[in-house]
Amino acid sequence: MRVFYRRSLQNIAIFFLMFVGIKNFVISLPLKHSRYFEGLYNKIDSTDTMFLQGRLAFILSLIMILLAFNLYKRIRSAWIAEIIVLVISIVLQAIYFHAFALHMIILETLVLTVLIASVNDFSRKTHSHSFKKALMYVGFSFVLLIMNAGLGIYILRGQSHVANFLSQALLESVKLMIFMDKSVIVSRTALMNIYADSVIVLYWVSIFSALLVILKPVTYDYFKNKSDLEKVHSLVLRYGQNPMSYLAVEADKFYFFGVEVEGVCAYTIVRDVMVICGDPICAQEDGAVFLSELMTFSRTHHYDLVFLNVTEAFLELYKANQFGYLKYGEDACFKLEDYNLKGGAVAKVRAAINHANKSGIQVHEYKPKVKVDPKVENDIMEISNEWLKNKTMPEMQFMLGGVNLDAPRERRYFYAVDEQGLMLGFVVFLPYLSGKAYLADVTRRRNNAPQGVLEKIVFDAFMIMKEEGVIFGNMGLSPLFNVDENESQSISVKISEYIYENLNSLYNFKLLHHSKEKYAPTHWESRYVTCYPKPMTIKYAYAIVKAQNPISPSQILRQLLGNRIFHSEKK
Numbered sequence: 001m002r003v004f005y006r007r008s009l010q011n012i013a014i015f016f017l018m019f020v021g022i023k024n025f026v027i028s029l030p031l032k033h034s035r036y037f038e039g040l041y042n043k044i045d046s047t048d049t050m051f052l053q054g055r056l057a058f059i060l061s062l063i064m065i066l067l068a069f070n071l072y073k074r075i076r077s078a079w080i081a082e083i084i085v086l087v088i089s090i091v092l093q094a095i096y097f098h099a100f101a102l103h104m105i106i107l108e109t110l111v112l113t114v115l116i117a118s119v120n121d122f123s124r125k126t127h128s129h130s131f132k133k134a135l136m137y138v139g140f141s142f143v144l145l146i147m148n149a150g151l152g153i154y155i156l157r158g159q160s161h162v163a164n165f166l167s168q169a170l171l172e173s174v175k176l177m178i179f180m181d182k183s184v185i186v187s188r189t190a191l192m193n194i195y196a197d198s199v200i201v202l203y204w205v206s207i208f209s210a211l212l213v214i215l216k217p218v219t220y221d222y223f224k225n226k227s228d229l230e231k232v233h234s235l236v237l238r239y240g241q242n243p244m245s246y247l248a249v250e251a252d253k254f255y256f257f258g259v260e261v262e263g264v265c266a267y268t269i270v271r272d273v274m275v276i277c278g279d280p281i282c283a284q285e286d287g288a289v290f291l292s293e294l295m296t297f298s299r300t301h302h303y304d305l306v307f308l309n310v311t312e313a314f315l316e317l318y319k320a321n322q323f324g325y326l327k328y329g330e331d332a333c334f335k336l337e338d339y340n341l342k343g344g345a346v347a348k349v350r351a352a353i354n355h356a357n358k359s360g361i362q363v364h365e366y367k368p369k370v371k372v373d374p375k376v377e378n379d380i381m382e383i384s385n386e387w388l389k390n391k392t393m394p395e396m397q398f399m400l401g402g403v404n405l406d407a408p409r410e411r412r413y414f415y416a417v418d419e420q421g422l423m424l425g426f427v428v429f430l431p432y433l434s435g436k437a438y439l440a441d442v443t444r445r446r447n448n449a450p451q452g453v454l455e456k457i458v459f460d461a462f463m464i465m466k467e468e469g470v471i472f473g474n475m476g477l478s479p480l481f482n483v484d485e486n487e488s489q490s491i492s493v494k495i496s497e498y499i500y501e502n503l504n505s506l507y508n509f510k511l512l513h514h515s516k517e518k519y520a521p522t523h524w525e526s527r528y529v530t531c532y533p534k535p536m537t538i539k540y541a542y543a544i545v546k547a548q549n550p551i552s553p554s555q556i557l558r559q560l561l562g563n564r565i566f567h568s569e570k571k
Contacts, residue, residue, distance in 0.1 A: 001324075003533035010121065013114040014071045016107060017082065021064030032426060059204055063211065070215045071115075071122070073272065074302045077214050079122035086112045091223040124217035124302045125157045137210035141203050148199055149173040177203040192243035217302075228255055233409065235264050235281050238433075243331060243439040243474050244309045245276035246430040247401050249409065253277065258293055261286035265294060268398060273543035274303040277399060279314045295321065295532065306540050308399060308547075309477065310528040324534025326492050327483045332475035332516040336466035339473070341459070349455045356452030360419035363460040366426075377405050379423035380415065387444040398548045401441045403428060412438065414461040416445075416453050424449040427457045437472035438465060458519070476526055478513040493534050533566050 067085065070078035089106050093101045102224065115122075149169040171183040182188075182196050232255055236245050247253070248266035257264050263282025267274050282290045291314075298305050310325070318325055341350045366376050384403055388395055404411060415426035425445030429438040440461075445453050462473045484493055531540050 004535060006118070006121070007533070009114060010118050011072065013111045014068050015208045016111055017071065018065060018068040020104075021061050021068055024064060025058065025061035037187055058241050062208075063231060066211060066215070073124065073217065074122045075124045075215055075217050076122050079119070081211075083112065083115060086115075088494075105324040123300070126214055126217060130213050130216055134210040134214040135443055137206045137213065141206040141210075144199055144203050144206070145170075145177055146176060147174050162165040175348065176200065218227075226259075230279075231257070232264050235262065236432065237410070238261070239281050239283055240432050240434075241284075242278035242281075242309065242311050242433050243430070243437070243476070244399065245281050245432050246410075246439075247277050247399065247441075248281060249407075250398075250401055250404075251423070252397055254295055256297060258282060258290045259285070260293065261289045263290040265290075268547050270543035270546045271301070271539075272303055273540060274298055274305050275327040275398070275543050275547040276305065276307045278309050279307065279311055284313065287314055288320075291317060291321060298532075302343050304539070305530075305532040306543055307528075308544065310530050312526060312528075315528060315530075318530040318532075321532070322534065323530040323532045324536050325528050325530040326490075326536055326551075327526055328529045329477045329479040329481050329483070329527050331477055331527055332519065333523050333525050334462060334473040334475075334519070335522045336462055336470060336473055338463060338522050343520065346518070347383045348518045348522070349459065352452035352455040353459055354452070356416070356450065359452075361416050361424065361450070361453060361456060363414055363416050363457050363488070365461070365464065366413040366415060368405060368413070376415070376423070380413070380426050383423060383426060383444050384442075386446060390447060395550075396548050397550060400548070401428065401430060403442060410435070412461070414457050414464075416457050418450075425453040425457060427454065427461060429461065433472065437474060438470060439476060441476070455519075475516045475519060476523065478509075478516050481513050482524070482526075 009386075064085070067078050067082045071082055086108050090105055090112070093105050093108070149172075151169075175181040175184050176196060177200055180200050182193070185192050185196055229249065232248050236248050240246060240248075248264065250266075253266035254268060255264050255266060261282060263280055263286055265276050265280050266278070267276045269275070275520065280287055280290050280294070295305070297303075305323075306317070307323075315325065341353065366373065366380075368377070378405060401411075405413075410431045412429040412431075413426060414429070416424045418424055423445075423446075427440050427444075428442035430441045431438055438461075440458055443454055443458075458473075458475070465473065529536075529540075529544065
């Protein structure tokens with residue numbers, strides 16, 4: 001929690017700097033003679049008003065805003081520049097004393113103190129190539145200054161009252177290009193005005209370009225290769241205890257590998273948040289070392305961490321490392337040796353399967369690693385495309401796998417056909433716990449498929465796996481279900497519970513839960529989301545949603561609201 005408070009204090013200081021930049025931007029606008037702003041300007045003495053107004057003040061205010069924005073990203077070069085700017089500002093405020101000078105000096109001194117005390121947190125460095133590019137832009141601006149001074153010497157030649165051509169030309173060049181004072185131009189022709197505007201624009205464009213380049217932090221560019229994928233695949237088969245572990249071999253993942261211990265985690269980056277799929281994939285006894293390495297990596301690159309679909313296997317480790325955590329649902333799990341279709345709890349599934357049996361529907365397993373069957377694969381893709389076409393929302397990613405017939409590996413494919421041999425639906429299962437458990441990851445059927453197709457596929461597949469010695473089956477996450485099991489009164493739990501109970505018209509959490517509950521799981525396993533630094537904030541929530549969706553959260557909300565209105569009109 002100390003990290004959260006420290007960051008909050010820094011953000012308040014950065015917000016103040018942003019506010020000052022925006023304030024100076026507004027004051028720099030030519031509004032002094034407007035009757036709406038006359039009172040404001042009259043409160044500031046003429047010296048300060050002259051200093052704040054004009055194009056120079058406009059540009060300096062933009063620089064202040066740019067520096068504040070990059071301070072929020074914890075970039076070291078922005079921190080250095082802002083320290084220099086604050087020191088200069090405090091000195092100038094003391095020299096050119098005005099109505100608000102004392103207030104500004106006190107506030108800027110406090111901000112300066114916070115930034116200096118937080119020097120270690122502004123650790124995102126600039127790449128050496130960026131420094132070289134910035135020097136090129138600065139060099140170009142200096143060349144412009146010298147060239148303009150040279151032109152001034154040429155103009156000043158023959159004027160006997162000018163004692164020193166060089167110093168006078170340089171001074172006037174500085175006035176024109178830095179302070180944008182066109183009064184130094186003797187001949188105010190249209191051509192000279194165009195020239196003056198052009199060199200001013202070129203000068204400040206080069207300065208801004210240098211700033212933008214030097215403020216760009218070093219990014220961690222990860223290049224995935226075939227050997228990395230094979231290494232991940234091997235680690236998943238050995239250490240993948242989380243049902244999501246096998247998703248690490250999907251194409252939408254980046255990898256962080258352990259150095260001192262053997263392990264990997266699969267992640268994506270959303271803004272400055274490292275979103276990780278499942279738990280670390282490593283031996284249980286190596287978890288502490290691996291997590292320490294990952295946290296060091298995240299601090300170096302200034303990434304926050306969020307783990308999705310965390311099991312209880314590593315939960316205490318996260319707590320010990322000051323992670324925030326929140327239960328966000330439960331997995332529907334089946335101990336296969338105890339599972340059958342007896343009892344009232346599974347009556348709906350039993351009835352659906354009986355209907356499928358009477359219709360002559362049969363279930364088969366497709367084994368592409370044994371023999372490729374183009375017809376079966378074409379049918380699978382046809383059903384998949386039909387299913388995707390009828391979805392109102394784009395297909396989710398990152399925490400959901402694909403069909404992957406081009407690289408099946410250990411995935412298992414079960415499908416149902418009718419009496420005429422037409423494929424009606426299929427389910428793709430992913431292994432975890434070293435093949436002792438399987439997750440039903442992709443479940444799709446034809447639009448006109450009869451009742452009981454998916455139920456029969458899942459049940460028959462579980463029974464086949466049970467005969468093979470598989471211990472557990474898993475129907476996946478029921479999001480936001482039973483999040484208040486410990487009667488926690490935290491805001492996050494209350495929000496999650498409210499969403500589950502009241503926002504089913506936007507996303508039907510309860511319907512999804514009932515679709516899993518009807519199978520009568522033998523037990524439910526809690527799943528969590530953990531984050532560092534804590535607490536859970538909007539920043540993490542945005543990263544979680546964006547990582548799993550190809551469109552932005554605002555587009556998702558618009559589509560969900562649109563679907564709700566459409567269904568309401570149909571009723």
